[in-house]
Amino acid sequence: MIPASFEYVRALSVEEAVTALSAAGEDAKVLAGGQSLMPLLRLRLAYPDPLVDVGRIEELREIRDTGDALVIGALATHHQVLRDPLVRAHAPLIAQATATVADPAVRHRGTFGGSLAHADPAGDLPAVAVALDAVFLLRSVRGEREIPAADFFVDWMTSALEPDELLTGIRVPKLGPGWGVHYEKFHRTAQAWAIVGVACAVRRERGAIEDARVALTNMGPTPVRAHAVERFIEGRSVSGDAFRAASEHAAEGTSPPADLHGSSEYRAHLARVLTARALTAAAAV
Amino acid sequence: MPRIRVEVDGVPYEDDVEPRLLLVHYLRDRLGKVGTPVGCDTSNCGACTVLLDGLSAKSCSVLAVQADGHEVTTVEGLGTGARPHPMQRAFHEEHALQCGYCTPGMIMAAIDLLRENADPSDEEIRDGLEGNLCRCTGYQNIVRAVRGAAGEMRQGAPEREVSP
C-alpha cells in the first residue's frame, strides 16, 4: 500500500520543530525513525497534516550522563541505545528490552523516543520506562515540561503529549549497585508483538528484596505498574516461593486486552507466570 | 516537491520527489533499480532490505526524503554474476534460495549481520535474520550460507566466479 499525500516539514532544530508543530493543528504528526508510523501511513490508518520530520536534529541523538540519571535523546536509535556503554552500565533493563524490539533493520532506524511517544501498550519500551520511573522531557513554543512515565501513557496509543509538543528526551534514574533486572517477553514468533511482557528490576540486600519495580507490557491500554507485586515482595527473603506468591498479584488492577494472540484471561495467567520468572531472573544478580 | 540527493550503488542522483514517495518506489520506479522487491506493507517480510549508510534498512518503511543526503546500497551494488560478493556466492553454493524473491533482502540483512558479528553461531544467525521472511527454503540453507560466507569473509577470500 501507499501513503496518502501529506504536507511535509523538515525541521533541522528543536526550535524549527516546535514552531512547525505550533503552527499546525491537531493532525500534525512527528516523524522520527518512522518504523511505527510508516506501516500506519502505508495502510492509510494515519493521515498526518503536516508530517514534521525531526530525524535530522542531531542534538536529540545524544545519550548523556547527568550524575544520578541518564538522559537519552528521543532520537537515539534502538541500535545506538543497545550499544551505548552508559545505557549498558546504568540502565541495563533498557538494553535488554531494546534487544527484543522488532528486528535489526528496524532497530537501525527506530528511535527510543519514537517508540515511547507511539504509546503502544504492546511495545516493549513503555513498560520499561514505567518500571524505571523515567521522566519524559517535552518541549513546545510554550516552554518545557517534564512528565513522569506513570503519567505519560494516557490511553491506548495516546500519550500526554499535546499536539504542539515534541518529546526531546527521557531521563532515566541510574540503578545503583545491588540491582538486578530482567525483561521477560512472551510472543508467538520472533516477529510478533508481546502477548505479555514483564519489565522487572529488584535490589537485593542480605538475601532479601529491598526494592522491586515491576511493570507489564500489553496488560491494558497503557503499560501497568504491578504495585501489588512490588509491595508483596519488598522485604521478603529471596526464594521461589516468595516470587510465586508475589506473582499471584501480577494481574491485579489490570484490564488485559483480548485479541488474536491471547484472551484477557490467558494474559492474566501469563502475567502471573512471567512475573515469577522475571523476578527469579532479576534477583539472580 | 522536495529535492533529494542520494547516492545509490555508487551513482549520485538528484530528484524532485513527492514527500510520501517510499524509498523502495524511488529505487524501483524512478531509478529503475528493480533488484529490490516489495513483499509486504508492514515491514515484516524484509524483502526490500537495503543498506542505508551501511546499516540495513527496510526501504518500504523509509521515505525517499529521509534518504536525502545518504548512501544506499542495494543487492545490485554488491557484485555481478561474474564477480559476486562472498555472500551472494555463498547463497548460490549452499542452495539458499529457491524462488529468490526474498533473496536480495536476505543477502543485505545477512551482510549487515556479519558487520555486527563476524563469527556468528547458528542461533545468532537465525535471530539476526528474524526480520526477513522466506517461504521456500525453511531457512536451513540460508543459515548455512551465512555461516559459510562468514568464514570466507573473515579470511578475506578473493572474489571468485560462481560455479555453474
Next chain:
Amino acid sequence: MSEIAPEALAEKAAEDAPVSSPDPAREIGAPRRRSEDARLITGRTRWTDNLQPPGTLHVAFLRSPHAHARIVSVDVEQARARPGVVAVFSGADLAEEQGGLPCAWTVTEDMKTPLHPPMAVDEVRHVGEPVACVVARDRYAAVDALEEIDIDYEPLPAVVDMEQAVRDGTPLVHADLGTNESYRWVFENGDVDAALRDAPVVLERRYVQQRLIPTAMEPRAVLCEPDGEDFTLTSATQIPHILRLMLATVTQIPEHRIRVVAPDVGGGFGSKLQVYGEEVLCLLLARRLGRPVKWTESRSEGNQATHHGRDQIQRLTLAADRDGRIRGLKVDLLADMGAYLMLVTPGVPLLGAFMFNGIYKMDAYSFTCTGVFTTKTPTDAYRGAGRPEATFGIERLMDELAAELDLDPIEVRRRNWIRHEEFPYDTIAGLTYDSGNYEAATDRALALFEYDKLRAEQADRRERRDGVQLGIGVSTFTEMCGLAPSRVLGSLSYGAGGWEHASVRVLPSGKVEVVTGSSAHGQGHETAWAQIAADRLGVPFEDVKVLHGDTAVSPKGMDTYGSRSLAVGGIALYGACDKVVDKARKVAAHLLEAAEDDLEFDAGRFSVRGVREAGATLQEVALAAFAAHDLPDGVEPSLDSDATYDPDNFSFPHGTHLCAAEVDTETGMVKLRSYVAVDDVGSVVNPLIVEGQVHGGLAQGIAQALYEEAVYDAEGNLTTTTMADYLVPSAADLPEFVTDRTETPATSNPLGVKGVGEAGTIASTPAVVNAIVDALRHLGVDDVPMPCTPERVWRALREAFDENPEPSTGTAPGAGGGLGSAGGAQ
C-alpha cells in the same frame, strides 16, 4: 520401543533401500548448483512488477469492506476527476464483457456453481472482492482515486461458520442456489458400517484444518500489453498455459491472440494456480484503453483476495481390533469453498479421498465430502492440496489408536502398513501404490532421531513432573504425486488432462534448447531439466538452455502444481531426448556408413561397435542434420524432437517424520527440539534441490501446526490481513532439520522419480501435533486444535485438569511460576 540397537536398524535400513551414490560421470543425481541463481542473487530479475513498458497505466482495485452486501449504487465521478486518472470502472460497467471466472472441476453432476464475476456487479460475497477499479498514470494516483469512489451497500447476513451454513434456515451465500451446499461427493469400498459395528475398538474424532493464507513472497502482479488485435499478458502465475485457454474462454478473445508469459515468479504454493479476476480485468482494460496496464497486489490486499487454503472440518471414525489392526475408516468432511468456486476449489478436498487410508491396509473405507459456501475468500490449492488434510487425519488417528491400545505409535503403524514385499498394492481407496519401503524409511528415521533415548527422557520428565514436558510425534506418510493420468482426471470429471510436453532442439552449433510445459516458480527446473537433457544426450550441462513460462516459446503444457513437474514433465523431456537420439542415430548411421544396430551411443558420441575410432558426436550429427546436404531418405532436416507424456499412474513418495517437542506446561509454549525427516522420493535428479524442497515443505507444515491461521470475525471480516497478524515463521522460529532419504524407485516411469514438492508439508503437520499431544497425554490431553498456539495448549491442559484434577503423573497446569521451570520460555 525396540530392543534393536539404532546402529543395527540403520544398517538394516540401508540394506533395504540404499540411496544410490551419484555416478560422478552422470548429470542425473549430481548436486548441481542452480543456474537460476546468478540473476536472482544479483537482482537482475524479471518479476512482473519490474516490467514497465512505455505508457504503462496502473490499476488499483476498490474492494468490498463487507462480507456480504447488495451493491445499491456506485458513484465513480469524483474519482474520474482526479489528476492522472485515465478511467474508472465499476463491475456494472464491465458486466457485458467480463464473463465469469472458471471452475474446471465439476465434481458431481449436480454441483452448484455460482456465477463469479471478476468484479462484483450486484452483490459482494466476501471481504476483498473487487467492486471497482481505477486506471491511472501511476500507482500512487490510482490508489488515491479509490478513496473518491462512493459505494452504497445494503449489508446482508454474513455466513461464516461451515457447520451453521449447512443447517436449515441459515442465510444463503447465493440466494439463487437455494442452498449453501455446493456438492456432496461419496466414495465407498467395503462395508464400513459393519466394520464400525463389529470392531472392538472404535475411535471417533473431530479435527479442524484451519484456513491458511499461502503467502508466496512475491505478491501477485499482472501486466497486459495490447498489440493490435493481440495481447501479451504477463502474470505472476504458475499456469501460463491453462491461464491462456481460460482467458480466451472467459473473454471470448481468440486463444491464438493471447500470449501469456510467466516471467520470474516468486513462489506460488498453489496460490498462483488460479485464474484470477485481476488477470481477466487487466486484459479487458488493455483492450479498452489500448495501452499497457499493470496491477500489483499489496500484501494486505492479497491476504483477502488471493485464494486461501485448507479449511475443513473432519469427522473421522476408525475401527480396529484389539491388536491394533485397522478394520475400517469412515471420513466425513465439511470443506469450506468460500464464496465462489474457483479453478479447482471443489476438487481440492477430494484429492484427500485417496489418501485418508495412508500407508495402511484396511477392510473398509468410506469418504464423504460436502462442499460448503461461506462469505469468505474462496479456497483452492495450497501446498499439498487435499493430501495434507488426509494425512493429518490418519496420522493423528494412528497416534490415538496407539494411545487407546497402549501401544507404541511406531508399532501400531508397523502392524498396519503395507510391507515392502507387498508392492504393487491395490489400496482400499482404489489406487495402486507401485513401490515403497516404509520399514526402511522408518528404521532410518528412528536411528537418526535417537528414538529410544528421547523416550527415556520423556519418561524422566514425566516422573519428575517437570514444567517442560517432552513429546514425540510420528508421521509415516505417503502422498500421490505426478498429477495426473488424464483418464483418471476424466473419471473425476476434471476439465482437462494431466499430461506434459517437452521438446528438445539440438542447434546447428551443438548447443541444446529444451522447451518444457512445466512452469517453474522457484523449483529449479532450469537446472534439473538441463541435467536430464545433458545426461540423456551426453552433452555438457552448460550447453543446455531450458525455456519455459511463455506460451509463445513453450506452446504446449499443463504447468506446475501437485508435485508433477519432474514425475510428468521430466518424463516428457526424457522421451524427447530419446527421440532425438533415435533420429541422430539414423543420421549417424548414414554418415558412418554403418547399420543403426551397430552403433553405440555413449557420452554424446555414436561409434561403430568394436571400432571406437569410427564415430560421430551429437554435435557433428546436429550440424549434418542442419545442413541437410546428405541425409538418409525420409529423415527431415534439423535435429530436434518433442514428446508428450501422460502418466499411467500417480507416483507415491513416502517417508517417516519424527518430531520432538518441548511443551511449557505453564505457558503452553511449544518449542521444537528436533525434527528428523526421512523421505523416499524415488530416484533423484538433483539431491540439493530435493533437500531444499523438503526443508521448505517442513517449514510450511510446521507453520500450519503452530503459527498460521486466517481468522474471520463473526461479521466475516478477515482479521489477519497483514503479516503482523498472520504469523509466517522466521528463521528464529524454526529448528534445524535432520533430513535423509531412502530410495525405492517408482516403477511407473523410466526415471524412477516420484516428486518432492509437497512431501515436507504433508508429513510435518501431524508429526508436530502428535508430538504436542504426546507430551501432554499423561495429563489428560488428547487433542490441541491447530494452530497449537500457547493459549490453546494451555486451555487444553486446563480443561484436562478440570476434568481430572489428579492425573497419573504430572504437574497441575496454571499453578503459577516455579523456579524449576523458569528457563522454560527462554
